[in-house]
Amino acid sequence: MATRRAAAYSIGDLARATGVKPTTIRFYEAESLLPAPARTEGGHRIYGQRHLDRLGFIRHARELGFAMPDIRSLLDLADHPERDCTAAHGVAKAQIAAIDAKLRRLQALRAEISRVAAACGGGRAEECLILEVLADHRHGHCTDPGHGADGDGSSAGVQPAHASAGG
Amino acid sequence: MATRRAAAYSIGDLARATGVKPTTIRFYEAESLLPAPARTEGGHRIYGQRHLDRLGFIRHARELGFAMPDIRSLLDLADHPERDCTAAHGVAKAQIAAIDAKLRRLQALRAEISRVAAACGGGRAEECLILEVLADHRHGHCTDPGHGADGDGSSAGVQPAHASAGG
DNA sequence: GCTTGAACCTCCAGTCGCTGGAGGTCCCAT
DNA sequence: ATGGGACCTCCAGCGACTGGAGGTTCAAGC
Numbered sequence: 001m002a003t004r005r006a007a008a009y010s011i012g013d014l015a016r017a018t019g020v021k022p023t024t025i026r027f028y029e030a031e032s033l034l035p036a037p038a039r040t041e042g043g044h045r046i047y048g049q050r051h052l053d054r055l056g057f058i059r060h061a062r063e064l065g066f067a068m069p070d071i072r073s074l075l076d077l078a079d080h081p082e083r084d085c086t087a088a089h090g091v092a093k094a095q096i097a098a099i100d101a102k103l104r105r106l107q108a109l110r111a112e113i114s115r116v117a118a119a120c121g122g123g124r125a126e127e128c129l130i131l132e133v134l135a136d137h138r139h140g141h142c143t144d145p146g147h148g149a150d151g152d153g154s155s156a157g158v159q160p161a162h163a164s165a166g167g
Numbered sequence: 168m169a170t171r172r173a174a175a176y177s178i179g180d181l182a183r184a185t186g187v188k189p190t191t192i193r194f195y196e197a198e199s200l201l202p203a204p205a206r207t208e209g210g211h212r213i214y215g216q217r218h219l220d221r222l223g224f225i226r227h228a229r230e231l232g233f234a235m236p237d238i239r240s241l242l243d244l245a246d247h248p249e250r251d252c253t254a255a256h257g258v259a260k261a262q263i264a265a266i267d268a269k270l271r272r273l274q275a276l277r278a279e280i281s282r283v284a285a286a287c288g289g290g291r292a293e294e295c296l297i298l299e300v301l302a303d304h305r306h307g308h309c310t311d312p313g314h315g316a317d318g319d320g321s322s323a324g325v326q327p328a329h330a331s332a333g334g
Numbered sequence: 335g336c337t338t339g340a341a342c343c344t345c346c347a348g349t350c351g352c353t354g355g356a357g358g359t360c361c362c363a364t
Numbered sequence: 365a366t367g368g369g370a371c372c373t374c375c376a377g378c379g380a381c382t383g384g385a386g387g388t389t390c391a392a393g394c
Contacts, residue, residue: 010390024382043343044388056302063276067380077295089287095280109266112231114263117259117263124248124250125252130256136223191351210373211359234350339391347384348381355374357372357373362368
């Protein structure tokens with residue numbers, strides 16, 4: 001037998017090692033981000049070092065906000081070291097641009113919400129500035145130039161906070 | 168002053184007036200954010216001024232990133248002017264906190280990605296720093312303290328950019 | 335060998351805020 | 365009367381998972 005430090009991990013081991021949940025690992029396999037591992041006779045997955053590495057790569061890329069198609073192409077590139085890495089640069093640049101757009105938007109939102117919230121000192125809803133500003137769909141109070149000045153509201157770049165307090 | 172001219176809008180009129188698509192308007196109705204309007208004999212929706220106002224409110228709140236449960240409670244408050252607006256403040260404050268969290272995270276991500284992208288001058292994927300850093304799941308290069316230093320990666324506050332360049 | 339019970343398996347539905355398509359009906363101008 | 369665009373309902377899909385139901389396997393302890 002070629003004893004080549006053939007570390008074998010269960011899906012739970014992999015989960016503990018990477019912080020990615022078993023369900024998510026299976027999901028990545030179904031999405032072909034992670035190659036299908038060997039199985040025990042009973043059908044349990046058996047992972048090796050390369051799975052661990054690859055899952056680390058995926059997780060890190062996800063943490064950086066890369067979408068799955070992006071990760072796919074980054075993984076593809078990582079699998080082919082002889083190729084030119086221009087594509088990786090393109091992906092990274094696009095990601096930076098996307099982040100910048102979100103940052104600008106969030107900063108504008110923060111400014112407006114905090115201003116509005118500060119303006120209203122509390123009391124009856126009738127006189128609540130928060131509600132008033134929301135109700136004013138011409139929102140003349142609004143300082144954000146990229147928000148409603150033109151008629152096009154199709155941008156929808158902001159997901160509301162369902163982020164949760166981590167579990 | 169009750170400006171109650173009985174303006175009647177079709178769903179398309181409302182869509183044009185607010186920038187919210189007909190499908191989305193119907194969706195809001197199904198979600199009970201927007202009251203069910205009158206109908207023609209044939210079943211077409213007929214909206215009035217209050218629908219227009221309310222839809223404007225909803226749209227504005229969405230633009231500010233409020234989640235639908237939040238919008239529900241804000242609308243509820245707006246429907247009851249005699250109530251105390253403390254709840255609105257709570258919602259707004261929570262939203263600011265959520266935005267701040269996202270901002271911090273996005274700023275850290277931007278810093279890391281742009282640094283990594285700048286470091287790699289191009290060439291073969293084999294030597295690509297972008298891929299290298301991603302592959303390093305201990306990521307010693309990383310400057311973001313809130314990202315991987317502790318074992319807990321469950322925050323997941325960042326959605327990848329499928330936002331499109333629509334804005 | 336037998337018994338636990340935790341971990342694993344597959345499949346499927348739900349999350350959030352819409353969006354789009356199928357297949358059919360209505361309305362209004364000509 | 366007709367043409368065609370706007371409208372109707374219902375349902376599936378997006379991204380990136382998550383959780384549950386219902387069943388099987390594994391490893392440890394006796």
